[in-house]
Amino acid sequence: MKAAGEAGGSSTLRILVATDCHLGYLEKDELRRSDSFDTFEEIFSLAEKHNVDFLLLGGNLFHENKPSRSTLVKTIEILRRRCLHDRPVQFQVVSDHAASLQNLFGRPNFEDQNINVGLPVFTIHGDHDDPTGVDNMSAIDVLAATGLVNYFGKMDLGGSGVGHMSIHPILIKKGATSVALYGLGNVRDARLSRMFQTPGAIGWMKHESTEDISLSDWFNILVLHQNRINGSPDNGINERLLPNFLDLVIWGHEHECLVDPKEVPGMGFHITQPGSSIATSMTSAEAKQKHVLLLEINGMKYRPTNIPLKTVRPFEYAEVVLEDQADIDANDEASVDAHLDKVVANLIEKNDTTAGSGSEPKLPLVRIKVDYTGFLTIHPQRFGQKYVGKVANPQDIIVFSRSAKRRQNTQDTAGGSRELYPNELNQHTVEALVAEINLNMQVLRLDDLDTALHVFVNKDDNMAFHSCLQKNTEEAINMLTASKVDTDIEDGDAMVVHDLDQFMQAREKGRTQTATGAQSLPTSTALSAFEELKCSPDPDQDIRDDSDELIETSDGECHHEKMARPGKRPAPFPATAGGSASSPSSSARGRKTDLASFRAPAVKEELDDRGTKKGRPSPHVAGRYGAVRRNR
Known part of the structure; x- marks a missing residue:
């Protein structure tokens, strides 16, 4: 790529790029606990010294997925001290904020009238601080909610097979310079590699041509956080899988400092790898001098400047x-x-x-x-x-x-x-274990279960399996609810199993068809965004209960209709051909369509030797901590 000329400052966009800050690394080490914060402070000092328009971070801002309160407070203090001031922002964001930025306010933080941001920070997440849990949240979401950073590149992977995602750019304009900033937070390498090789799995949303600027006048930058391939495709991402309409790729996650942009032969774009700002693995690659990158863009030309970091521990x-x-x-x-x-x-x-x-x-x-x-x-x-x-x-x-x-x-x-x-050490994937025992699961997806195991072990997220179970259960419930098939109640369980089998076969068939396709990266159009099923209870639902009966509930159940407690009304019945619900009198027929409505069969009453009814055993049994309910 040609270097930027000495054009007027009004159209030159100046960006300081850093990756893998790992804030909070070794915070319990008395000697090294402040190393990551010292370098983070230096990065902001360099941003102020070189009068940059914004700071761009390439993932792994935090070292832990759930940073301690001390680490979170120190980070917020630095961001408030360095980012909130009266310096005017010299560029504007002209894209759809809701599609490209992950916050509830619908705009970049420097456009918020309630806070005064002088140095904007844009960041994606890495493999250390990636979103997890039922709500798919990360520590970066906390910073974004406070208005201190602009979080982008967070994807909702959905659909059958490997999944789908649409990558929307942040469109930035400064004078005659137009930059499309794409972000892709960390996704597990094996899955992302399959998505890159599956036609239609990734949609690159491209900006539209206008009277003022054509499609070819946009400078396209991609920020991602993945392993660079050096062997098996499952261990990293091949740079040749990236679309060739890009101009510059900023590669995070790799700690080796290869900050000088290198052209990828035959692809038309350059790759820069700034490396980490702190040594965490202590390998030969990390012994190199650490740098950040000053990127000056004017029109379709850019000039990179390597700036060494002086506060890094030797x-x-x-x-x-x-x-x-x-x-x-x-x-x-x-x-x-x-x-x-x-x-x-x-x-x-x-x-x-x-x-x-x-x-x-x-x-x-x-x-x-x-x-x-x-x-x-x-x-x-x-x-x-x-x-x-x-x-x-x-x-x-x-x-x-x-x-x-x-x-x-x-x-x-x-x-x-x-x-x-x-x-x-002996390591297995969920896919291998399921294949070894020839287990045919009817509800849980292997990809989701494997991801949940990874998050549970590596991210210390105790809700990982709960989130996986909830998501897959909701999909199965919705499928069963949608299939309004009238059958005898005696055959209800068999029909449920049959429909679940059909559901899993259709899902696996979609995965097989997408996995066997050749590589294709659509750039002119994008797939419609997939909206994951969320469990949002009805706010009008009355949860009060005047009876003394214990009510068992499941966190995985998602009720989209107003429902009473068990025992208050009969289970729901499918609508009749005329459009009205079946009456209780028709309970002999009609298939249940909600898993939550299935009940235990009635227990046959028995008589003792004197001809009186035997009492049912109480569902409450004495336990170590008092009476507990016995689940049948």
Whole structure:
């Protein structure tokens, strides 16, 4: 892409780009707890220094899916101090706000008359702070509700098979410069890869040509947060799956700093990967200098400027293969310890010579990856105790590994019995487990169940399975309600099972048909947005009950009609051909259409030896914490 010329400032849009801030990382570490916030403050200082129009964040603003109150308060304090002031905003958003921005106010925060925003912040979510739960909310939604950030790129995946989504751009104009900003928050790589390869699964909403500006005059930017493919398609997204009408792609999630835009051959767009602003994985890729990107756009030209971050804690990395070192005895732990001491000392000395003249120098992070194949190991924590006060991570300076060749030999000689390594632990997907036991589920979708498991384990969301069950149950209930088939009540259960089977087969058929199609990315038109079923109880429903009967309810039930309590009226009946509901007298016929209306069959009364009725066992039994209801 051609660099932007020295055009007048009235039409040059200046954007500061940063990704993966991971606010709250190691907040319980007394030494490193403030690292992420120090760099976040520096990013805002650079934004003010370079007089940018807005700050663009590429996901993972927070390190935890549910950040602590301390982290949330510190973030809000920084945003209020840096974003709320009297500086005028020099650009305008001309797109449909409701389609592109995820907030209830229907406009960007700087257009709200109740708050004075001088530095707008636009952000998508990442894989750490993605929305979860019944209401599909994230910590970013909290910031958006306060009016401190503009949240975009949040998708509702719906439909059969892999699902559907429509990506609406934020249309930004400043003088003669027009920018279409597309956002795509993190979606699980395997599913998103299938969606990219499924015709019609992703709709890219394109701006319309007007008298003032044609379609080709828009500068198209995509911000996404995914793994970049380096092997199996399930482990990342291939950059060639992206549509070729884009001009620039800002890639979040990858922590390695590859900030210089690189052209993708044959695709017509460039990719920039700013990398994280804090080292969290401590790999060789994170040992590079951290940067943010200043993007200046004028018309269809742009100029990138790399700005180094100075508050990032220094990080030194080295790899050691013990087999290649002449001064080490394979059976002597002391010689291994002495050699690694030399390596750590050299890294600390290297950091001291390259460190800047900052007023508060930080202790460095040091990581040594040691290939110990054929050698004895030492205790990493005991080794690190010598460097307390000299490095920031004395507890994990050393990470031991074994070469792939050595591991293969060990497997062969052990006859299948071998040591387990962290990256080789037994892991299964829900799809594999269901296929292994040949389970034919009638209500739950495998994709939804797999996602719920991922969210439950990795996001610590205790409501993940409840949300999955509620969504799939509502779909099944609505399907059964819509199929108004008149049948004998004795055959009601069989008909329910039959209809559920038909429902699942139709859903799987749609998934199979979409999965076998060739890759196609529509750009001129978009699919109609899919609106997920929500459970919204009737506000007019009377929930009072004057009886003493315990009423069992299910959170997964969604009542769209006014319903009384159990025992107050008979179960609903389907409408007759004339349009009116069946009367209770016709209860011998008519199929139930609401799962909530099914009741337990009547219990046959029995007589004791004296000819009197046996009493039914009470549904309330004594428990540890008082009387509890026995569910039958």
